[in-house]
Ligand SMILES: Nc1ncnc2c1ncn2[C@@H]1O[C@H](COP(=O)(O)OP(=O)(O)OP(=O)(O)O)[C@@H](O)[C@H]1O
């Protein structure tokens with residue numbers, strides 16, 4: 392049986408129970424999405440849990456997750472539906488000689504000959520799903536325009552068939568890394584959630600959740616160091632994903648403290664640009680060395 396949350400706290404608890412620790416606004420917006428039936432646009436830097444939120448919602452709501460991964464050049468045939476040409480061809484061949492063109496045409500443009508792609512799958516599903524439209528900013532504006540019809544009316548127009556109405560309404564989550572500004576029209580139809588790097592305590596909880604065996608003092612120091620690294624002017628600041636990777640790395644290496652040497656040895660898990668490595672080694676590495684010396 393699918394879950395229907397009764398309050399924001401419900402959603403917060405539900406997401407936690409499936410391993411996602413939501414901030415306040417995340418829980419609120421997720422709750423509203425399930426109640427108002429509006430899509431959620433989640434924006435924020437890489438690795439802060441945008442995609443994971445949709446996955447966690449699906450788990451918690453006990454709905455199937457239908458995912459559309461966006462990329463440059465994504466078109467309707469890959470996102471909405473395609474005609475199954477091979478099947479149509481077979482049908483044409485199988486039609487008795489002498490069948491009129493009209494009869495054949497009526498025949499081969501039926502739903503039976505459609506190949507549903509994620510967007511159509513999502514609204515045609517008998518049970519409501521969670522629809523993840525991941526990295527929408529990678530597509531072009533024409534694609535966005537097509538999405539608008541779907542997101543506002545929950546229907547798809549197939550020229551040969553007419554309108555296909557949604558059987559069920561998905562909870563839709565759109566994510567964006569902000570690589571281009573999305574249109575106002577799209578934003579207007581969505582609830583908006585800005586996901587940023589979490590504060591220290593929140594991130595510590597997330598790290599502990601993903602690497603529970605890591606000693607708490609090490610986990611805390613890790614989180615503090617990551618926060619220091621984020622303060623620097625880097626090409627690519629470390630995300631939650633990197634904090635988690637680092638925690639697992641330290642666990643594997645059996646580290647009991649993050650001293651200067653451990654840091655230098657493992658910092659490439661959280662910093663992934665040549666120039667960033669130099670900056671971080673100089674600033675954070677040196678600070679750790681001084682702390683080691685003082686201890
Ligand atoms: N609030 C959270 N609770 C639990 N785990 C989290 C949370 N936020 C992020 N994570 C973890 O961080 C990792 C990265 O999350 P995710 O892949 O969703 O990032 P993203 O924002 O979609 O990044 P990108 O923009 O690169 O696609 C995942 O392993 C996820 O489990």
Ligand SMILES: [Mg+2]
Pocket residue numbers: 441442443525566
């Ligand atoms: Mg993602």
